[in-house]
Amino acid sequence: MASLSIDASSVQDLASKNLGTIPTRYIRAEIDLEIVVTSIDNNEVPVIDLSKLILDGNNSGFSNEEMKKLHLACQEWGFFQLVNHGVDEEAMKKIVEDVMEFFELPLELKKECSSEIEGYGQAFVLSEEQKLDWGDMLYLFTRPDIQRNYKVWPAHRPLTFRESVNKYSSEMERIKTILVGLMAKNLGIDQHKFIDLFKDGLQSMRLNYYPPCPDPSKVLGISPHSDATAITILLQLNEVDGLQIRHDGHWVPVKMLPGALLVNIGDVVEILSNGIYKSIEHRVVINKEKERLSVATFHEAHKSVLVGPLRELIINNGGTEKYRSVTSDEFVKLILSQKLDGKSLLDVLKLKNE
Numbered sequence: 001m002a003s004l005s006i007d008a009s010s011v012q013d014l015a016s017k018n019l020g021t022i023p024t025r026y027i028r029a030e031i032d033l034e035i036v037v038t039s040i041d042n043n044e045v046p047v048i049d050l051s052k053l054i055l056d057g058n059n060s061g062f063s064n065e066e067m068k069k070l071h072l073a074c075q076e077w078g079f080f081q082l083v084n085h086g087v088d089e090e091a092m093k094k095i096v097e098d099v100m101e102f103f104e105l106p107l108e109l110k111k112e113c114s115s116e117i118e119g120y121g122q123a124f125v126l127s128e129e130q131k132l133d134w135g136d137m138l139y140l141f142t143r144p145d146i147q148r149n150y151k152v153w154p155a156h157r158p159l160t161f162r163e164s165v166n167k168y169s170s171e172m173e174r175i176k177t178i179l180v181g182l183m184a185k186n187l188g189i190d191q192h193k194f195i196d197l198f199k200d201g202l203q204s205m206r207l208n209y210y211p212p213c214p215d216p217s218k219v220l221g222i223s224p225h226s227d228a229t230a231i232t233i234l235l236q237l238n239e240v241d242g243l244q245i246r247h248d249g250h251w252v253p254v255k256m257l258p259g260a261l262l263v264n265i266g267d268v269v270e271i272l273s274n275g276i277y278k279s280i281e282h283r284v285v286i287n288k289e290k291e292r293l294s295v296a297t298f299h300e301a302h303k304s305v306l307v308g309p310l311r312e313l314i315i316n317n318g319g320t321e322k323y324r325s326v327t328s329d330e331f332v333k334l335i336l337s338q339k340l341d342g343k344s345l346l347d348v349l350k351l352k353n354e
């Protein structure tokens with residue numbers, strides 16, 4: 001999402017200039033006050049082993065215990081690390097290499113990918129006063145194919161960029177479908193119907209680059225937010241951690257396991273599930289010495305889906321609907337207006353009848 005109106009320069013470029021002081025637009029006065037939990041028992045993001053949840057012919061490897069763990073993770077954390085996910089290793093390796101290569105390109109070449117909504121730049125820079133995130137991104141619509149706007153994809157280098165994104169994006173689509181099927185099972189609703197809600201939904205990717213910062217305690221890579229999608233699957237490209245998630249009133253740092261994917265429930269699944277699953281606030285903190293890179297793959301529901309609690313889940317919940325229903329067009333409009341006035345989308349849609 002290149003700047004909608006104001007051109008904030010590349011943070012990567014800014015950071016490379018060894019500035020003595022950090023420009024005030026990046027400095028957050030409030031961060032010091034927040035509590036970060038480091039290593040408290042039971043305060044680690046759940047780890048789910050997907051190989052225990054795949055139904056093979058005779059069901060031999062299937063673990064009900066792992067299913068329960070998944071259900072709890074979606075209810076209480078809104079996040080889980082996924083291991084033994086079976087994503088093609090070559091596809092993982094190639095996306096890592098090509099995204100790294102993209103951000104190493106000279107600024108002029110990266111800027112060729114700038115545009116209004118998609119492309120290279122920063123998220124939603126709407127005013128001169130707005131605090132800025134310490135990070136750059138390349139934001140692309142990746143699926144269905146017809147949504148791709150190759151004008152904002154790198155044209156020449158990395159040479160294999162299109163191929164790598166295509167392969168990785170189809171792997172993410174496959175994993176998303178498996179996961180929503182498992183969630184339906186856990187929610188006690190029809191798996192095929194639930195999977196269909198997300199079939200051919202928009203998939204987009206946000207390639208994130210967070211440069212080191214000489215005073216990391218004063219900046220944020222991404223401000224606290226919940227994802228306005230259905231499901232997000234995140235890949236951290238190097239060993240530098242930085243993601244923190246809200247849990248029990250604290251910020252809990254995620255220690256990414258090598259090769260794992262991090263999955264989180266977005267606002268749409270929170271709403272569809274009538275609040276049984278939670279879309280949790282998260283933010284990114286910055287490292288003093290090292291850059292951090294990640295790829296977030298966002299999966300939306302199909303645009304024909306009404307974003308509102310599913311009838312079966314209202315009934316199971318004592319008949320109380322917790323959110324108002326909106327069409328997907330209205331939902332997109334709300335995302336944009338909520339960015340303008342800084343309100344949480346979930347708060348806007350929550351019904352106050354409890």
Ligand SMILES: O=C(O)CCC(=O)C(=O)O
Pocket residue numbers: 206208222227234242243282284293294296
């Ligand atoms: O880089 C990360 O770890 C998180 C990125 C994120 O939250 C996002 O792109 O929405």
Ligand SMILES: [Fe+2]
Pocket residue numbers: 225226227282296
């Ligand atoms: Fe996010």
